[in-house]
Amino acid sequence: MANFLLAAVLLLFGSLTAAKTVTYDFNVGWVTANPDGLAERKVVGINGQWPLPVIEVDKGDRLVVNMYNGLGDKNASIHFHGMYQTDTSNMDGPSMVTQCPIGPGSSFTYNFTVNQNGTYWYHCHTDFCYPDGYRQALIVHDRDAYFNDDYEEEFTVTISDWYHDFVEDIRFLSLYNPTGAEPVPNSFLLNDTQHSSLRVKPNTTYLIRLINIGAFVSQFFYIEDHTFKIVEIDGIYTEPTEADTLYISVAQRYSILLTTKNSTDKNYPIVTVADSDLLDVISPDLQLNNTNWLEYNADAAHAQAVMTVDASSEIVPFDDITLVPHDHMELLPEPDFEINVTVIMGNLRNGFGYAFLNDITYTAPKVPTLYTVMSSSGMATNADIYGDYTHPMVLQKNDVVQLVLNNADGGSHPFHLHGHNFQVIDRQPPYGEHFYDFVDGDPVAFDPNNHSAFPAFPARRDTFVLPPQGYYVIRFVADNPGVWMFHCHIDWHLAQGLAMTLIEAPLEIQQRHQIPQQHYDVCRAAGVPFVGNAAADTFDLTDLSGQNTQVAPLPGGFTARGIVALVFSCISAFLGMGFITVYGLSEPKVSKRNLTSSPGDEVSSENEAVPSASVEPKHAAAATSQG
Incomplete structure (x- = not known):
């Protein structure tokens, strides 16, 4: 017995002494880069460099990131994607949710303990800025990984998509884009470059961590003539599962074990293929299929992958919903609380x-939601x-929450939940010959009285793709008090408002969270209030008369096509009236030989048309509480 106690004490002491504090000092500023060799542009760098540094810690470490915003003209923040932030949701990073935006010249310290393992990443979560280069890997090493x-x-x-234009220069939320067509990237990168090689030895097993840090496009991934074993998704270890092709949406991560061949005769293409179903327009010069190499022999040929120009419709990837967690966590019981929402795109x-x-x-409040929690007793x-337009849901501590996400849109949406992973218990349409095929006919919503059997050990991850015109159902336990976003991780869709806020155990948040004074100082510097309700009212918390509101709905009967026609008809009409006015006001020129008049110089007038467009979104099922 004494030996057992001694061993336990030594084990505990060893685990405590092994943990350490890992500190990064980030001066965020502009640098220039040309990762695809097609266009040099300004990107967001750290300490004068881009690509950005990979953050690496061990499980149990304390991570401290001292960030200074040296951009000069932009707000910033850091979200540590996939970090649970237990009792530290104030370190989660989304502006106006858990903190104020960090203005130019301000500093902000992120400080939290990493009690989890696996493959993650970090990125800006302010003003949709990470397509400008502000994103990189975050790796948590685990000495006990199986x-x-x-x-x-x-x-x-x-892997990532890449734009040659600044986010702010892309006309997305605009009268000129009433259908909401997402900007098509200019290229696709692997490790922030192209035509690169991973040097390997023969007959050797490697752990390869794969992360899609893009803003929009999912990509297929495979290595010619190789298979591998999936051992992790989004920080959750899985039973080792053989596969040869993956579909990786933005924000998703995989870890795979790959054993090389016992030969150095040739090199093998690492192939990434952009999912062209997501793209409205594909220009002839856009390279959807890209080749990098698993390099066995630097002197051997580096051949391009042989495939059609657009092979995405022919690729059959592994179905992630079938993965079994290594811990064999069982299906959570029937939910205490259900959230039922439908994705709708409209004007x-x-x-x-x-x-x-x-x-x-989603429309940001005047006070960050977490600070409303902290100041509302x-x-x-x-x-x-918390406001009408932050779409708030208050969760009770330790409730089993079921979230039903229906899709009335014809596009797919990778939804991410902050602060948690979740069990994926159902998804439609089912896996078919092409990943996430469109459902024929009308959208199919989840029917609680008619669905396939839920798995005994559901796959878990923090980002899962909602299929076109289908649905998915997830469950998690509200055991992490904090303010958490649930949102589509296509950055353009987040800019369009595809998000909601979960306020989990708010009274527990007040007891457990400590907001550093520096964070409130950042608010003051940015001119953002940090007490009161969503309208910044500190006297009557139920008075939301000054809250930020979403734009008013359209009158009934308009369609997106109608908007386009009306906008350009109005523009043409205004231009026409401008020409007539200029013509009428021009003084005639008199000739000695004959009396003639000619119009004056042409003048164009760019007047914005009165907007109108498609059908007003309809209410779908609201959140319901069960017991």
């Missing part, structure tokens, strides 16, 4: 294309104080 003895070395591989009165969950397009359990 597959540690199965590999010799590891690689981290990021509002200004003519812009927006995204909705039910009839709400017992009223924190009242969802109304």
Whole structure:
């Protein structure tokens, strides 16, 4: 018995002494880069460099990131994607949700303990800025991972889409884009470059961490003539599962074990293929299929992958819903609380294309939601104080929450939940010959009385793709008090408002969270209030008369096509009237030989048309509480 106690004490002491503090000092500023060799542009760098540094810690470490915003003209923040932030949701990073935006010249310290393992990433979560380069991998090493003895070395591989224009220069939310068509990237990168190689030895097993750090496009991934074993998705270890092709949406991560061939005769293409179903327009010069190499022999040929120009319709990837977690966590019991929302794309009165969950397009409050929790005492359990347009849901501690996400849109949406992973218990349409095929006919919503059997050990991850015109159902336990976003991780869709806010155990948040004074100082510097309800009212928390509101709905009867026709008809009409006015006001020129008049110089007038467009979004099922 004494020996057992001694061993336990030594084990505990060893685990405590092994943990350390890992500190990064980030000066965020502009640098220039040309990752695809096609266009040099300004990108967001750190400490004068781009690509950005990979953050690496061990499980149990304390991570401290001292960030200074040296951009000069832009706000910023950092979201540590996939970090649960237990008792530290104030370190989660989304502006106006858990913190104020960090203005130029301000500093902000992120400080939290990493009690989890696996493959993650970090990115800006302010003003939709991470397509400008502000994103990179975050790796949490685990000395106790069950597959540690199965590999010799590891690689981290990021894939991403790339734009040559600044986000702010892309006309997306605009009268000129009433259908909400997403901007098509200019190229696709692997490890922030193209035509690169991973140097490997023969007959050796490698752990390869794959992360899609893009803003929009999902990509297929495979290595010619190789298979591999999936051992992790989004920080959750899985039973080792053989596969040869993956579909990786933005924000998703996989870890795979790959054993090389016992030969150095040739090199093999690492192939990434953009999912062209997501793209409205594909220009002839856009390279959807890209080749990098698994390099066995630097002197051997580096051949391009042989495939059609657009092979995405022919690729059959592994179905992630079938993966079994290594811990064999069982299906959670029937939910205590259910959230039922539907994705709808539509237009509002200004003519812009927006995204909705039910009839709400997320609109940021005047006070960050977490700070409303911290300053509202017992009223924190009242969802109304968080505003009508943050789409708030107050969760009770330790409730089993079921979230039903229906899709009335013809596009897919990778939804991410902050602060949690979740069990994926159902998805339609079922896996078919092409990943996430469109459902024929009308959208199919989840029917609680008619569905396939839920798995005994559901796959878990923090980002899962909602299929076109289908649905998915997830469950998680509300055991992490904090303010958490649930949103589509296509950055353009987040800009359109495809998000909602979960306020989990708000009275527990007040007891457990400590907001550093520096964070409130950042608010003051940015001119953002940090007490009161969503309208910044500190006297009557139920008075939301000054809250930020979404744009008013359209009158009934308009369609997106109608908006386009009306906008350009109005523009043409205004231009025509301008020409007539200029012509009428021009003085005639008199000739000695004959009397003639000629119009004056042409003048164009760019007047914005009165916006109108498609059908007003309809209410879908609201959140319901069960017992």
